[in-house]
Amino acid sequence: MIPPLILLVFVAQLVSREKDLKLRQGLNMVGISHSVYMLSWLIVATLLNIVQCTILVLTSNFYNYSWFAHTSLGIQLTLFFWLGQTTIMMGLVIATILKTEHSATMLSMMIVVNFLCFDFLFSFNDLSDALFYTIRAESNPIIETIVFFFELLPPFQFCMIFGVIAHTACNHFSSVSMNWVPGVVYDDSMWYENLHFHKESQEGGDLNVPSPSHYMNKMYMDFVLLTFMWWYLDHVLSSNRGAPHNFYFIFQKQYWQSLKPGYNPGAKLIKNKRRQVKKEDIGLGLSESQLRNSAENEMNKVIQQEEDEVPADGLRIYDIRKTYFKSPFGRPGPKDVHAVNGIFLDVAQNELLCLLGHNGAGKSTLFNMLTGMVAPTSGYAKICGLDVMENQEILRKIMGVVPQFDILWNQLTPMDHMILFSKIKGVMLGDIQSKSNELLNQVGLEDVKHA
Numbered sequence: 100m101i102p103p104l105i106l107l108v109f110v111a112q113l114v115s116r117e118k119d120l121k122l123r124q125g126l127n128m129v130g131i132s133h134s135v136y137m138l139s140w141l142i143v144a145t146l147l148n149i150v151q152c153t154i155l156v157l158t159s160n161f162y163n164y165s166w167f168a169h170t171s172l173g174i175q176l177t178l179f180f181w182l183g184q185t186t187i188m189m190g191l192v193i194a195t196i197l198k199t200e201h202s203a204t205m206l207s208m209m210i211v212v213n214f215l216c217f218d219f220l221f222s223f224n225d226l227s228d229a230l231f232y233t234i235r236a237e238s239n240p241i242i243e244t245i246v247f248f249f250e251l252l253p254p255f256q257f258c259m260i261f262g263v264i265a266h267t268a269c270n271h272f273s274s275v276s277m278n279w280v281p282g283v284v285y286d287d288s289m290w291y292e293n294l295h296f297h298k299e300s301q302e303g304g305d306l307n308v309p310s311p312s313h314y315m316n317k318m319y320m321d322f323v324l325l326t327f328m329w330w331y332l333d334h335v336l337s338s339n340r341g342a343p344h345n346f347y348f349i350f351q352k353q354y355w356q357s358l359k360p361g362y363n364p365g366a367k368l369i370k371n372k373r374r375q376v377k378k379e380d381i382g383l384g385l386s387e388s389q390l391r392n393s394a395e396n397e398m399n400k401v402i403q404q405e406e407d408e409v410p411a412d413g414l415r416i417y418d419i420r421k422t423y424f425k426s427p428f429g430r431p432g433p434k435d436v437h438a439v440n441g442i443f444l445d446v447a448q449n450e451l452l453c454l455l456g457h458n459g460a461g462k463s464t465l466f467n468m469l470t471g472m473v474a475p476t477s478g479y480a481k482i483c484g485l486d487v488m489e490n491q492e493i494l495r496k497i498m499g500v501v502p503q504f505d506i507l508w509n510q511l512t513p514m515d516h517m518i519l520f521s522k523i524k525g526v527m528l529g530d531i532q533s534k535s536n537e538l539l540n541q542v543g544l545e546d547v548k549h550a
């Protein structure tokens with residue numbers, strides 16, 4: 100059971116590391132969609148699972164362990180593969196919920212230790228039989244409730260299937276009859292059969308243990324449930340997508356429409372009249388009161404444009420605010436940081452805007468809200484008529500962003516990075532090598548491009 104569980108720690112650690120180092124944000128900003136990112140992790144983890152599962156089954160059969168020698172290859176592969184898949188999903192859910200690599204690794208390790216305890220306890224099939232599956236236990240509502248919850252847990256399902264098969268396939272010591280029972284071939288037809296038998300020494304009478312297929316179905320169900328949790332939490336928790344979706348996003352028509360290829364809600368935009376940029380617009384040589392007036396004019400203009408429903412063909416920011424709350428669940432307190440405090444701004448298409456400010460003025464926070472990395476506390480912004488919160492995926496395709504942090508993988512060389520980003524940005528395959536060499540040359544990285 101250990102190799103599949105190592106996958107849990109491995110997946111939780113690597114996925115949360117990418118989140119911690121903001122590599123996922125970086126990939127999103129250069130145009131990799133969230134679904135492609137998630138799918139790529141699922142494929143990588145599944146391939147690893149197939150490898151571990153094959154090695155585990157092959158070596159166990161090679162050494163002729165009686166459980167493996169007496170059970171069909173189909174059962175062995177099904178059981179270990181799906182145990183691996185459910186643990187991978189648990190790893191992905193952990194990495195989705197927790198924000199840092201450290202916390203995700205710690206939690207996944209704790210879960211693995213708990214699972215091993217499960218394995219230790221419940222692989223003694225007689226113990227779980229006696230605790231949960233005697234006729235007497237069946238009439239006890241408390242035990243029935245405990246059984247219901249245990250049966251939802253993949254390690255319990257695995258232990259029960261393994262134990263039920265071991266009951267037939269392995270030489271095992273029965274703690275009930277107190278003697279060694281020799282193992283025989285586990286017939287595939289037994290997979291669907293509940294175990295009913297009477298044990299003389301069993302203090303509760305007859306045993307009624309569900310079939311391995313009963314537990315296997317629960318494991319499939321867990322996989323589907325965990326996959327849904329991973330997908331849903333990835334949408335609603337802000338640490339994953341920056342600007343999170345509403346908790347009821349699945350019921351919003353707009354969400355499903357935005358997934359359709361080529362969907363563009365801003366396609367009907369009418370061209371706006373170009374303004375002449377005056378000195379006041381950029382605050383050149385103005386006194387403080389004139390600056391205030393200039394900002395007030397901009398605010399009134401934006402409010403008026405929104406009231407008149409004038410389409411925003413460039414960038415329009417409407418009373419956008421961001422507060423970093425100290426206490427959890429966004430409860431206001433005196434120590435909250437008001438990073439952006441109500442900005443109104445209208446920048447027409449082809450107009451250039453330069454935002455200057457002292458350290459901590461809120462520039463990065465504003466840009467993070469515009470690129471959908473951070474959700475505004477209130478207010479909104481539109482780019483080419485598209486709301487930055489609601490149409491992130493489309494906007495990322497038309498945006499180019501150079502973030503303040505580096506989007507670099509420790510394992511990749513400068514050339515690998517060039518190839519990766521060239522492919523993401525759609526550079527022609529034949530041009531990638533020459534263009535990358537040219538650019539690396541320009542920045543003096545020619546000598547270390549394969550380092």
Ligand SMILES: Nc1ncnc2c1ncn2[C@@H]1O[C@H](COP(=O)(O)OP(=O)(O)OP(=O)(O)O)[C@@H](O)[C@H]1O
Pocket residue numbers: 423436437438456457458459460461462463464465
């Ligand atoms: N995640 C966060 N949690 C709490 N406070 C934050 C967070 N991110 C930023 N802040 C605070 O918000 C304020 C604005 O930060 P921001 O990074 O937007 O400033 P900036 O203008 O980009 O600064 P710099 O010029 O140093 O890059 C700062 O006081 C900062 O400490």
Ligand SMILES: [Mg+2]
Pocket residue numbers: 462463464503
């Ligand atoms: Mg900054």
